[in-house]
Amino acid sequence: MQLSDQGFDVLDQEEGDVLRTYRDVAGVLTISRGLTAASGVVKPVPGMVITQEESDRLTRLALARNYEPAVEMAMKPGNPKQHEFDAAVLFHWNTGAITRATWVRLWLKRAWATVEPAFKSWNKADGKVNAVLVRRREREFMILRYAQYPAVSRKPSPPMGDARIVAPVTVAEFPKLRAALQALGYEVGSSADAISAASLRQFQKDHGLTADGILGRATAATIQRRVDAAAKAKITAVAGGTGIAGGTAGLMTEPVSNMVPWLGPVLIAACVGMAAWRAWQYRDAIAAKVQHRMPRLAAYLRSI
Numbered sequence: 001m002q003l004s005d006q007g008f009d010v011l012d013q014e015e016g017d018v019l020r021t022y023r024d025v026a027g028v029l030t031i032s033r034g035l036t037a038a039s040g041v042v043k044p045v046p047g048m049v050i051t052q053e054e055s056d057r058l059t060r061l062a063l064a065r066n067y068e069p070a071v072e073m074a075m076k077p078g079n080p081k082q083h084e085f086d087a088a089v090l091f092h093w094n095t096g097a098i099t100r101a102t103w104v105r106l107w108l109k110r111a112w113a114t115v116e117p118a119f120k121s122w123n124k125a126d127g128k129v130n131a132v133l134v135r136r137r138e139r140e141f142m143i144l145r146y147a148q149y150p151a152v153s154r155k156p157s158p159p160m161g162d163a164r165i166v167a168p169v170t171v172a173e174f175p176k177l178r179a180a181l182q183a184l185g186y187e188v189g190s191s192a193d194a195i196s197a198a199s200l201r202q203f204q205k206d207h208g209l210t211a212d213g214i215l216g217r218a219t220a221a222t223i224q225r226r227v228d229a230a231a232k233a234k235i236t237a238v239a240g241g242t243g244i245a246g247g248t249a250g251l252m253t254e255p256v257s258n259m260v261p262w263l264g265p266v267l268i269a270a271c272v273g274m275a276a277w278r279a280w281q282y283r284d285a286i287a288a289k290v291q292h293r294m295p296r297l298a299a300y301l302r303s304i
Contacts, residue, residue: 029044
């Protein structure tokens, strides 16, 4: 079986579609509907741009190779209807858990009273219930149980202020992203429910993204990476300061290097190594910071 066109439209709406490579929150080069090199169908490289047709082709190829066969094998004994298969593929694309999800075994028995809570329990990220996943599971379950597909459109959502938002970014996430953008020094405007499209385009331009003024997956992930980079740089600086300066105040009365002569150089080397790793891990964030003063360095950092 294959994901239906109706199911494909839901996948498009849930995942968002990005036609230029970007780094996800974990720093992995990504393109299309969340495709990385691990998908086996594309090897994203910095600066890669693809067409809408190519993105659709790659998504279909990833489905055919990695998702549809696994779902078909898991559900075949229950002779799934098209809408049931679609829901399971959407679930598997997001979780990769079709072979271990208990709801599948319950579905095979048509034990709907227990299928629903088991299905909807896959709503956590980092061990915590995630509101976005709660809503996603609800939409998928409505497809699974009742063949009720959500209304979808490939067009961007109505304007929010000057900027526009598209799936998978939600209205609920907008305030956090707006505050982060402002903290990074970009003028967002005076209205709490708006972002200046000009400022968003500038952010996108500074970070090697498509400067379209649309707040979608790539822009949201890049904003989060800038926030994470700043937080981890602060942690590294604190660790270096307390370790090299001679011990934590109130716990030691003399420099560590006086107590254990070789420990000082070791701590220095460790902190330098940590700083170097952080710099490599967030080289895209560094590129954005030096974009205007050292454009060639910024271009190089984005190319590796």
